[in-house]
Amino acid sequence: MSRQKIAVLGPGSWGTALSQVLNDNGHEVRIWGNIPEQVDEINEFHTNKQYFKDIILDDDIKAYKDLSEALQGVDAILFVVPTKVTRLVAKQVAEILDHKVVIMHASKGLEPGTHERLSVILEEEIPASLRSEIVVVSGPSHAEETIVRDITLITAASKDLEAAKYVQRVFSNHYFRLYTNPDVIGVETAGALKNIIAVGAGALHGMGYGDNAKAAVITRGLAEITRLGVSLGADPLTYSGLSGVGDLIVTGTSPYSRNWRAGDALGRGEKLADIEKNMGMVIEGISTTKVAYELAQERNVYMPITTAIYQAIYEGKNIKEAIISMMTNEFRAENEWSK
Template sequence: MNKSKIAVLGAGSWGTALANVAAENGHTVRLWTYKADQVPEINEQHTNQHYLGAVQLNANVVATADMAAAVEGADLVLSVVPTKATRQVAQQLSTYLQTDQQPVLVAATKGLEPGTFKRVSQILAEEVPETLRAGIGVISGPSHAEGVVKHDPTLVTAVSDDLAVAELIQANFNNQTFRVYSGTDVIGTEFGGALKNVIAIGAGALETLGYDANAKAALFTRGLAEISRLGQAFGANPITFMGLAGVGDLFVTATSIHSRNFRAGEQLGAGKALNEVIEDMGMVIEGISTTKVAYELAQQKHVEMPITTMIYQVLYQGKDIQAGIQELMGRPLQKEGF
């Protein structure tokens, strides 16, 4: 296919990894960061030490702190900033786009906006007028940045309400070590990507507390049921949760030391206070805010989510984790189902 100009907004671990994939595919890549001190390191040393250690990045990843320069002439613009910053960055982006440019916007952050409960693609749609974009897509799946930059075989999904947009994203990012599937279930993909972070916090706590495979399997399975129930309440296709954006993403996030949410859970299981965990991580832990949003959405939609409720109580109400586990095990008996 013809080579594209791709702008990636956000030079954290995932934004840098996606920029690197695009550069390896021969595209012109501009990686925008609000931290000006990242620019010389990425451009001269070709590393992003704070997020990805000493891994060498493709030399064609060009960083800039100038968003206007990053998005000028871009065919695709990826939003990979934390969920809480997405709206502000999208507003800024809209001031730099021209009606004769109209790039495809790609949501690559896995979260739900506190207060509004909006998915990232919804935020982009609200803040960037239709006249300034050709479409909106989402890229998601089991894809820790650390593995992607080391060329660990990775499978993700690109989705959009417009299949042609999803296929455009697929074509631009697919390669021999980063395989991209396409689809149209935006709601299910974004709910799966966001809500698995909640379950990953629980998984990290189980690890520290010494629980074995039985407990972890119970958490994964019933956690996936909760994710599916809430997603379906908003119109998601239940099959999506059996795929890369559902069980795949849940597995990798709830089992890997590369997951900030898993590591946060480990520290909570060890008795650390939430503010200590956040300070120690030094990077955004999406699952913390997503837990609150998921809990509030469940109340709003009358969706039963006992695991999410327990994790919410641990994070925001100081509940003892062991007591929460015992309460979950003592719930009234019922039939299994999603």
């Protein structure tokens, strides 16, 4: 396709990796960030060492401190900012934008308080006259592997198939491939909720449990993710795809995952405040646990793993006691869907 001008909002690990993919495909990439030192580093040294110590970015990738300048004349905008600031950044974009663009997001979370998915936030804050239907870019992907051009397959989900196909064409190449999906609810909830299960998987590892426990938490975690997602209107088949079980496997089994590492530290007895301080990056699974727990209570959805993690994080319950409590729940059928 023709060269596109694309603004990537958020120079974190995933925003940086996706910027390189877009640059590899011949597009003009503009990374916007609000930390001046980071922007200067990308422009002067073509590195982002907070996330990638040994990676040199192409010097065609430009970083911007001024959002207005970054958005000038762009064809598409990719949001890769933390969930908690998505609404704020979307408001700023809406105030500046003066032409219609394709809006994408590649973040994974649910907004605290409102419980809203990120595409809903973007729809609310950016007028329809200025944007396409939102396209969600999500799936099994570690930035650390994408940045070295390892093979990665993910999903472009949108209510508008043409918008999804545009994003598919923009990103896809010999090492990075996108599949379209109309189930925005399923893709977004899968991407957000798997972070909770990854915390649980990491906690089991930190406590010294083995592969049996790992298989159990991933499989039963997928079941409760699906239960909640379907209650919100998702297609259950989405959870057996790339953005469902695929993303859960990659996030729930790897030390690359900050959510897995956070759970591992919790399992070893570290305090959450220390874990968050040492991580240096947002741990989306922590805030998403609270949102998912609240949603489960509201919608009467059975989510024992999420409940156990919620109790450990927000109620001060010992993580091992929370796991044992979950294991001694009443007996149930494997395919039981309600409480």
